[in-house]
Amino acid sequence: GENVEQHPSTLSVQEGDSAVIKCTYSDSASNYFPWYKQELGKRPQLIIDIRSNVGEKKDQRIAVTLNKTAKHFSLHITETQPEDSAVYFCAADDYKLSFGAGTTVTVRA
Amino acid sequence: DAEITQSPRHKITETGRQVTLACHQTWNHNNMFWYRQDLGHGLRLIHYSYGVQDTNKGEVSDGYSVSRSNTEDLPLTLESAASSQTSVYFCASSGTGNTEAFFGQGTRLTVV
Numbered sequence A: 001g002e003n004v005e006q007h008p009s010t011l012s013v014q015e016g017d018s019a020v021i022k023c024t025y026s027d028s029a030s031n032y033f034p035w036y037k038q039e040l041g042k043r044p045q046l047i048i049d050i051r052s053n054v055g056e057k058k059d060q061r062i063a064v065t066l067n068k069t070a071k072h073f074s075l076h077i078t079e080t081q082p083e084d085s086a087v088y089f090c091a092a093d094d095y096k097l098s099f100g101a102g103t104t105v106t107v108r109a
Numbered sequence B: 001d002a003e004i005t006q007s008p009r010h011k012i013t014e015t016g017r018q019v020t021l022a023c024h025q026t027w028n029h030n031n032m033f034w035y036r037q038d039l040g041h042g043l044r045l046i047h048y049s050y051g052v053q054d055t056n057k058g059e060v061s062d063g064y065s066v067s068r069s070n071t072e073d074l075p076l077t078l079e080s081a082a083s084s085q086t087s088v089y090f091c092a093s094s095g096t097g098n099t100e101a102f103f104g105q106g107t108r109l110t111v112v
Helices: none
Strands: A004-007 A010-014 A019-025 A032-038 A045-051 A056-059 A062-067 A072-077 A086-093 A097-099 A103-108 B004-007 B010-013 B019-025 B031-038 B042-051 B054-057 B064-066 B076-078 B087-094 B107-111
Touching (some): A032 A062, A045 A056, A072 A086, B004 B087, B010 B019, B019 B107, B042 B064
Parallel strands (some): B010 B107
Antiparallel strands (some): A032 A045, A032 A086, A062 A072, A086 A103, B004 B019, B064 B076, B087 B107
């Protein structure tokens, strides 16, 4: 089955700086890679996704890149704000979503 | 508006008891999933279904079962609850193909 690894497990950044989270996956059949944000006590919610026929996608301050050859994808958050503090999960979809272990992002004011 | 709901939100049960967690979605999604969330492990897949009468085991399925008798519901049963099954459980649903999965609010289960 699919195995998704996510790094780092925790990330502390100064407000206004950038944050980068990296993930690798094992199953070359995976072709959909969503990112979820989970605030404390809440459910995970999709923030951005990318499909295997696209190398990069951007939505305002959030961008995701995908390297299918190397089987890795990354989330980039620019100009971080306090409301970006949350746990972020990457996932790979080979017809079922397999998640990474999560990254706890703390934005320091 | 379409939604996905879980019940109960919190439950405390005793070791050895059978427990069923409910998941109901009004998205008319074919795909439904159950995950458990534990610190340091992220979201681990327990069982999933691609449609009525279809069920499949995920990576941590031991001690759990599901059934899919209609499109809207995928109840998760713990046959004989164990303390290791203390966790937060999330149900999710998605449409056919690679599309966004929507999560329920979660159920916090404590086995004492």
